[in-house]
Amino acid sequence: xxxxxxxxxxxxxxxxxxxxxxxxxxxxxxxxxxxxxxxxxxxxxxxxxxxxxxxxxxxxxxxxxxxxxxxxxxxxxxxxxxxxxxxxxxxxxxxxxxxxxxxxxxxxxxxxxxxxxxxxxxxxxxxxxxxxxxxxxxxxxxxxxxxxxxxxxxxxxxxxxxxxxxxxxxxxxxxxxxxxxxxxxxxxxxxxxxxxxxxxxxxxxxxxxxxxxxxxxxxxxxxxxxxxxxxxxxxxxxxxxxxxxxxxxxxxxxxxxxxxxxxxxxxxxxxxxxxxxxxxxxxxxxxxxxxxxxxxxxxxxxxxxxxxxxxxxxxxxxxxxxxxxxxxxxxxxxxxxxxxxxxxxxxxxxxxxxxxxxxxxxxxxxxx
Amino acid sequence: xxxxxxxxxxxxxxxxxxxxxxxxxxxxxxxxxxxxxxxxxxxxxxxxxxxxxxxxxxxxxxxxxxxxxxxxxxxxxxxxxxxxxxxxxxxxxxxxxxxxxxxxxxxxxxxxxxxxxxxxxxxxxxxxxxxxxxxxxxxxxxxxxxxxxxxxxxxxxxxxxxxxxxxxxxxxxxxxxxxxxxxxxxxxxxxxxxxxxxxxxxxxxxxxxxxxxxxxxxxxx
Numbered sequence: 145x146x147x148x149x150x151x152x153x154x155x156x157x158x159x160x161x162x163x164x165x166x167x168x169x170x171x172x173x174x175x176x177x178x179x180x181x182x183x184x185x186x187x188x189x190x191x192x193x194x195x196x197x198x199x200x201x202x203x204x205x206x207x208x209x210x211x212x213x214x215x216x217x218x219x220x221x222x223x224x225x226x227x228x229x230x231x232x233x234x235x236x237x238x239x240x241x242x243x244x245x246x247x248x249x250x251x252x253x254x255x256x257x258x259x260x261x262x263x264x265x266x267x268x269x270x271x272x273x274x275x276x277x278x279x280x281x282x283x284x285x286x287x288x289x290x291x292x293x294x295x296x297x298x299x300x301x302x303x304x305x306x307x308x309x310x311x312x313x314x315x316x317x318x319x320x321x322x323x324x325x326x327x328x329x330x331x332x333x334x335x336x337x338x339x340x341x342x343x344x345x346x347x348x349x350x351x352x353x354x355x356x357x358x359x360x361x362x363x364x365x366x367x368x369x370x371x372x373x374x375x376x377x378x379x380x381x382x383x384x385x386x387x388x389x390x391x392x393x394x395x396x397x398x399x400x401x402x403x404x405x406x407x408x409x410x411x412x413x414x415x416x417x418x419x420x421x422x423x424x425x426x427x428x429x430x431x432x433x434x435x436x437x438x439x440x441x442x443x444x445x446x447x448x449x450x451x452x453x454x455x456x457x458x459x460x461x462x463x464x465x466x467x468x469x470x471x472x473x474x475x476x477x478x479x480x481x482x483x484x485x486x487x488x489x490x491x492x493x494x495x496x497x498x499x500x501x502x503x504x505x506x507x508x509x510x511x512x
Numbered sequence: 513x514x515x516x517x518x519x520x521x522x523x524x525x526x527x528x529x530x531x532x533x534x535x536x537x538x539x540x541x542x543x544x545x546x547x548x549x550x551x552x553x554x555x556x557x558x559x560x561x562x563x564x565x566x567x568x569x570x571x572x573x574x575x576x577x578x579x580x581x582x583x584x585x586x587x588x589x590x591x592x593x594x595x596x597x598x599x600x601x602x603x604x605x606x607x608x609x610x611x612x613x614x615x616x617x618x619x620x621x622x623x624x625x626x627x628x629x630x631x632x633x634x635x636x637x638x639x640x641x642x643x644x645x646x647x648x649x650x651x652x653x654x655x656x657x658x659x660x661x662x663x664x665x666x667x668x669x670x671x672x673x674x675x676x677x678x679x680x681x682x683x684x685x686x687x688x689x690x691x692x693x694x695x696x697x698x699x700x701x702x703x704x705x706x707x708x709x710x711x712x713x714x715x716x717x718x719x720x721x722x723x724x725x726x727x728x729x730x731x732x733x
Contacts, residue, residue: 199610205646207610288586289584292647298647310586436608
């Protein structure tokens with residue numbers, strides 16, 4: 145005999161510890177099973193794209209910090225690459241190497257946060273998260289040495305970076321590179337073979353290859369589904385064409401694959417950092433002829449980069465003035481969020497938060 | 513075997529339990545005798561002579577010392593540092609501020625200052641309640657007159673008090689950050705421990721000669 149029940153519609157969020165910011169899901173349950181999910185976004189909308197139209201090209205860098213506030217260095221990088229293409233600026237080699245180092249450090253920090261909060265959503269109360277945040281703390285301290293701020297960096301400028309790395313940065317980076325592989329080993333020993341994590345994440349939130357390609361998903365979520373697509377490899381920007389690294393691929397595309405892909409990418413980022421340190425050479429970090437007030441000719445530009453969350457690009461239109469005529473952001477978090485319904489349909493209520501955490505969305509970037 | 517992964521993970525937590533801590537007990541830390549005497553820079557016996565109360569507290573491990581987190585010299589802190597005799601009143605900082613929170617009022621002055629023409633400052637208000645500490649005003653300053661500060665302890669009760677006035681800028685302690693000031697970085701300068709009084713020490717430029725000025729502003733135009 146089966147009991148017939150009515151489906152119940154419930155609001156999750158906007159203020160909820162598991163929604164990683166202010167995000168609301170209107171979820172319909174049939175008992176414990178999820179029947180329908182409707183994401184409601186826009187609670188953190190600040191109008192950054194519109195604000196960019198009345199600021200000069202250098203001032204907009206401060207706005208990009210606040211879009212994806214867990215990975216502001218890569219946001220800066222994407223915006224600066226767009227401006228350089230628009231204005232025809234050739235960056236200084238040392239500046240490019242420095243911003244690649246900054247971007248790879250930021251990728252490790254962002255993946256650490258993503259994995260830590262994923263495990264936190266599973267219910268492992270803060271222990272693995274704090275191990276991850278401890279490693280992130282070292283990276284943030286290095287950012288403070290580089291640019292004087294930990295999260296809102298504003299480190300990059302058109303043509304390179306604004307200042308060379310200080311003397312104490314290089315020993316700190318080398319110490320970090322020596323320690324970090326052991327720390328990742330620790331994290332893997334703690335979590336990868338943990339039976340509770342395996343039961344909760346394997347074959348949950350499965351995303352097929354075709355669905356990913358259909359919805360233009362990018363980043364670790366796409367690679368976890370088995371598609372070898374990384375813009376650092378396919379469409380190299382900066383000096384990524386001079387660097388060798390491998391791209392980890394998942395098989396099924398479930399939450400555990402996404403977790404593993406991020407762990408492997410942290411290791412690959414360490415490899416890239418070592419190659420950057422080998423290749424960097426002394427010189428100016430920024431060409432002297434680049435003015436403080438960039439005034440690009442008429443035209444538009446779009447340079448996508450591989451941010452920790454996926455393909456991030458700034459579409460800039462210039463009318464020849466000192467500020468962009470139009471600025472549009474292709475935010476990976478927003479586009480990866482569109483398949484949330486397909487991922488969680490038919491799962492249990494507790495898996496909803498795990499799957500949502502495994503996409504690694506950042507609400508500051510979704511709403512901008 | 514089911515459960516083996518859990519046990520392996522517990523060894524990692526055990527390792528971290530006995531390992532060194534990385535937490536900073538800001539602002540106060542309770543320590544014993546050895547660390548307290550190191551903090552006051554004395555040997556334990558003379559600590560009892562000079563600070564008897566702290567000495568007795570230190571025996572039971574309750575002496576209170578200050579502990580700050582490590583801070584980079586480039587840290588963009590709250591109190592802006594302003595060197596009046598370097599400032600020409602050009603208001604570049606006010607123009608380049610993304611939020612427009614700097615207000616400058618000047619009048620032509622008689623005083624001859626280090627570089628540029630002479631303008632006296634009447635009003636130099638920085639509303640740090642709206643400031644986001646991006647440092648673009650400091651980057652824009654052509655004469656190195658404005659610097660970021662290095663402090664971060666400025667909690668106050670009223671929003672009006674968050675506006676830094678020109679008198680406050682004149683009388684404040686000068687502990688400038690090395691953000692966008694590479695000339696200060698070479699001398700291994702630490703903003704937390706050192707003060708700068710002389711405005712000559714913070715300059716990036718030599719004063720240009722008359723020939724250079726003519727070449728730059730007359731011949732090349």
